[in-house]
Amino acid sequence: MNLRRLGWDAEFKKQFEQLNSDQSCQPARVIYAQRQLYRVVSELGEHQGRVSGRLRYQARFPADFPAAGDWVGIRIDPRQAADTGTVIIHFTLPRKTWLSRSAAGEKVEEQMICANVDRVFLVSGLDRDFNLRRIERYLSAVYQGGAQPVIILNKVDLCRDLETKMLDLGKVVFDLPVICTDALTGEGMNLLNPYLEPGKTVAFVGSSGVGKSTLINRLMGVEVQVTRALRSDGKGRHTTTHRELFQIPGGGMVIDNPGMRELQLWAFEEGLGDTFSEIELLAAQCRFSDCRHGSEPGCAVQQQISAGNLDPKRLCSYLKQKRELEQLSETEDLTSQDRYKLRRQDGRLWEKEVRERFKDKY
Numbered sequence: 017m018n019l020r021r022l023g024w025d026a027e028f029k030k031q032f033e034q035l036n037s038d039q040s041c042q043p044a045r046v047i048y049a050q051r052q053l054y055r056v057v058s059e060l061g062e063h064q065g066r067v068s069g070r071l072r073y074q075a076r077f078p079a080d081f082p083a084a085g086d087w088v089g090i091r092i093d094p095r096q097a098a099d100t101g102t103v104i105i106h107f108t109l110p111r112k113t114w115l116s117r118s119a120a121g122e123k124v125e126e127q128m129i130c131a132n133v134d135r136v137f138l139v140s141g142l143d144r145d146f147n148l149r150r151i152e153r154y155l156s157a158v159y160q161g162g163a164q165p166v167i168i169l170n171k172v173d174l175c176r177d178l179e180t181k182m183l184d185l186g187k188v189v190f191d192l193p194v195i196c197t198d199a200l201t202g203e204g205m206n207l208l209n210p211y212l213e214p215g216k217t218v219a220f221v222g223s224s225g226v227g228k229s230t231l232i233n234r235l236m237g238v239e240v241q242v243t244r245a246l247r248s249d250g251k252g253r254h255t256t257t258h259r260e261l262f263q264i265p266g267g268g269m270v271i272d273n274p275g276m277r278e279l280q281l282w283a284f285e286e287g288l289g290d291t292f293s294e295i296e297l298l299a300a301q302c303r304f305s306d307c308r309h310g311s312e313p314g315c316a317v318q319q320q321i322s323a324g325n326l327d328p329k330r331l332c333s334y335l336k337q338k339r340e341l342e343q344l345s346e347t348e349d350l351t352s353q354d355r356y357k358l359r360r361q362d363g364r365l366w367e368k369e370v371r372e373r374f375k376d377k378y
């Protein structure tokens with residue numbers, strides 16, 4: 017397997033060499049990760065994997081374990097018979113981007129859904145499911161992980177008022193790419209092609225029923241296999257583990273797992289700031305630095321609402337997400353915060369673009 021086709025690049029290589037100074041490991045990408053069961057693909061092919069005792073010991077939070085899409089360092093386990101091909105995962109490379117959600121257990125924790133996704137197709141249905149507030153919510157979650165969002169409005173065949181919806185959407189997603197599709201006929205899906213480059217990974221997120229599976233199956237050209245066949249030599253046990261990362265026949269990869277259906281907010285203020293960039297810019301002009309944008313005098317946000325330039329529902333949505341984040345931040349863990357800060361230092365080009373958009377507007 018050619019690692020470049022899997023998304024391997026100079027940056028991963030550099031980080032890998034640093035972590036693999038004794039040169040005992042080989043790079044591999046995780047294509048399945050559920051309940052500490054892993055499948056990885058290396059230059060040698062596909063392997064079953066498990067994490068080393070040390071990695072398990074060092075993991076402080078669930079999000080520290082490998083997720084689908086992660087690049088890892090593997091070693092063939094000498095204690096395993098050679099023909100089972102089980103490998104040991106010794107380390108995970110820093111994630112360029114990720115999708116995560118909050119999972120409520122004993123305490124609220126961050127759960128990794130997938131890692132190293134370049135673009136996220138945020139799918140909404142143009143039927144009665146269409147909901148701007150929900151799109152804002154998904155957007156914050158995607159921005160937080162650093163992937164680039166692309167908006168897909170599916171079920172265009174069921175939409176009678178596309179123009180109105182597009183106008184309303186524009187005030188929420190600004191100049192993010194928006195693509196209308198009918199997944200049943202494939203109409204509009206050719207517009208996804210520019211985002212499906214070789215070596216790039218995409219994911220589809222959105223509520224249940226919006227058409228993600230239909231879109232993915234059409235992209236793959238076949239129903240995605242969920243059960244692995246017996247090995248051709250008849251030795252392998254039948255396993256029900258399936259892939260979460262697929263090669264798309266036309267180029268690129270797609271990550272799909274059940275977590276995409278329940279993407280919830282696990283974000284810090286910065287993710288929110290990307291979604292509501294115009295509100296945050298306005299807020300900087302309020303008379304009081306701790307303005308809650310209610311009835312305070314000199315509130316620049318309220319001024320724009322009065323002038324009809326800002327939808328009050330959007331401010332509500334912003335304040336609501338902000339409150340939730342404040343509650344979350346009381347339970348948030350340091351590692352993900354550090355990871356987030358680190359990534360932000362890298363500087364995302366498109367993020368600068370987001371900020372540029374409003375520079376002259378207000």
Ligand code: GDP
Pocket residue numbers: 170171172173174197198199200201222223224225226227228229230231
């Ligand atoms: P998922 O839960 O997001 O994976 O959604 P599915 O792909 O399972 O689709 C949910 C339902 O919507 C199915 O009955 C699909 O046949 C239907 N569906 C998907 N895309 C379209 C579309 O573009 N137009 C119409 N009319 N129905 C669609």
Ligand code: ZN
Pocket residue numbers: 299302303307308309310312314315316317318
């Ligand atoms: Zn204000």
